[in-house]
Amino acid sequence: MHALVVDDDPTTRTQLRALLGSWGYDVLEAGDAAQAESALARRDAPLLMIVDWVMPETNGVELLRRARSLPEASPLYVIMVSGKHESAAAAYALESGADDFVSKPLDPVALRARVGVGARMLAKSEALQRYAEEMSRLAEARAAEILHADRLATLGQLAAGVAHEINNPTTFIAGNAELLERVWPDLERALAQAGDARLVAISAEVPAMLAAVRGGAERVRRIVADLKSYARKGSSDPRERELANVNESVERAARLLGSRFKHDVRLELDLGDISACRIDPPTFEQALVNLLNNACDAVQGVAGATVAVRSRQRDDGIEVVVEDNGAGIPDAVMREIWNPFFTTKPPGKGTGLGLCISQRIIAEHGGALRASNRREGGARFVISGVGS
Ligand SMILES: Nc1ncnc2c1ncn2[C@@H]1O[C@H](COP(=O)(O)OP(=O)(O)OP(=O)(O)O)[C@@H](O)[C@H]1O
Ligand SMILES: [Mg+2]
Structure with missing residues (x-):
């Protein structure tokens, strides 16, 4: 000093x-x-x-x-x-x-004692200063968490309302489009008999239009279902859940995405020896599907595109890691990925709800979902502490 x-x-x-x-x-x-x-x-x-x-x-x-x-x-x-x-x-x-x-x-003896008092006071004030800094850092982090939670809660209420309102009209659209598709061959024949070339030309387009309407309605239905699952209060009591094997959920989620893994994307499963635990398989699988979907999106067009899933029994519960060899997540994107409706995907492709919902599902399972980048390139999502 x-x-x-x-x-x-x-x-x-x-x-x-x-x-x-x-x-x-x-x-x-x-x-x-x-x-x-x-x-x-x-x-x-x-x-x-x-x-x-x-x-x-x-x-x-x-x-x-x-x-x-x-x-x-x-x-x-x-x-x-x-x-x-x-x-x-x-x-x-x-x-x-x-x-x-x-x-x-x-008097050197007295002075030494008094300098010693000074050193003690300084050490205490430094410790206090460090403590105050740590406290203010914690307070800032907590404030950010509360803000995030608050935004999510507001979104949850909004989502429940919107989902409810949109459900019925979407069902009409999908149902009527289906009905029209079914009666269309008869209508088309009648139009052909009328012999109007312009009508015949237009009618050739109709099946594609109806299919697009049905596809659009299906997409709206899926988004509404996502929003609803986001808004719903999960069964927070783990004792109400069944004993299940996380590995089976991983396999089911992978099967659900089977078509995405068939062609250019290789799926590597490395499922460890893990004990059964209390999970809610449908929601847990939904979180896995979101992660796998994101990983598949990330490796599009990458040579040797691979998505790897690993499960392990850890001291603090089960860990599931989903890795890909895509481009990874840039810092600026990393800061936003957990926010609802944040997406870097083109309009109509992503809603930006996937990770936000997944994180909540994993939290409801008593675990945590974290993202990082792999040193070798690509992203890593780690679910940890499930069933602990
Ligand atoms: N494995 C990954 N590699 C690179 N970026 C990723 C990865 N997973 C997520 N991201 C980034 O995080 C964003 C948010 O992901 P999230 O799953 O929440 O929404 P989304 O995939 O865009 O849309 P959706 O609601 O359809 O899932 C993505 O748009 C993407 O930019
Ligand atoms: Mg997604």
Whole structure:
């Protein structure tokens, strides 16, 4: 630790330097207030200052006042030294911002004890400072979490309402499109008999149009189902869940996406020996399907496209890792992926709900879902702590 000795008398400075040096301090000397101020402005500023009260030009009390008023003043323990012996002088020095007061001539034994007090105070103030910083970091993190949770809760209510409203009209659209498709061959024949070339040309387009309407309605239905599952309150009591094997869920989810793994994307399953645990298979599989879908999207067009799923029994529950060898997740995207409706996919392709729903499902299973990038390239999603 640096200690600063401020005294216009070189003999006193030499004496203090020798004493402080022998107690393990790195000693800086200043012969006047100006030198002291530049020493205090150093990057590794001294934390302890022994300052003479009476000096020509700026005296010790004035120097102290200035040092204390520096905007980013670091902790500084100040021992004021003076030839004055009256208690009024000591009181004045302490009121002016000194932490301690000693009279000349200096008594090395007493001074050592008082410097020791200063070191203890500094250590405590540093510990407090660290604690305060840690607390403020925690508070910031907590505030961000609350904001996120709040946004999700609002979305949940909104989603439930919207899903409910959209469900019925979507069913009409899909049902009527299906009905039209069924009666269309009869209508088409009737139109052909009318012999109007323009009508015949238009009618050739109708099956594709109806299929598009049905496809669109199906897509709306899926989004609504997603929103509903997002909005619903999951069974939070694990005892109501059945005992199931996570590996079977992984296999079922992979089967559901079978067509995506058939062609260009290789699926590697490495399922470890894990114990059965209480999960809600349909929702758990939904989370897995989301992760697998994302991984398949990420490896589109990649040579040797591979998605790997690994399950392991860990001390804190079951872990499932989904990895791909796609491009990975850029930092700016990583910050957003858990937010509802955040997607980098083209309109009509992604809703941006997948990860947000999955994270919630895993949390409802008592676990955590985290994302990172693999050193070798590609993304890694880790479900951990399930069934613990
Ligand atoms: N394996 C991955 N590799 C690279 N980026 C990914 C990966 N998984 C997710 N992402 C990024 O995170 C975003 C959000 O994913 P999320 O599953 O929430 O929504 P989405 O896939 O875009 O849409 P959907 O609602 O259809 O799932 C994606 O758009 C993508 O940018
Ligand atoms: Mg997705």
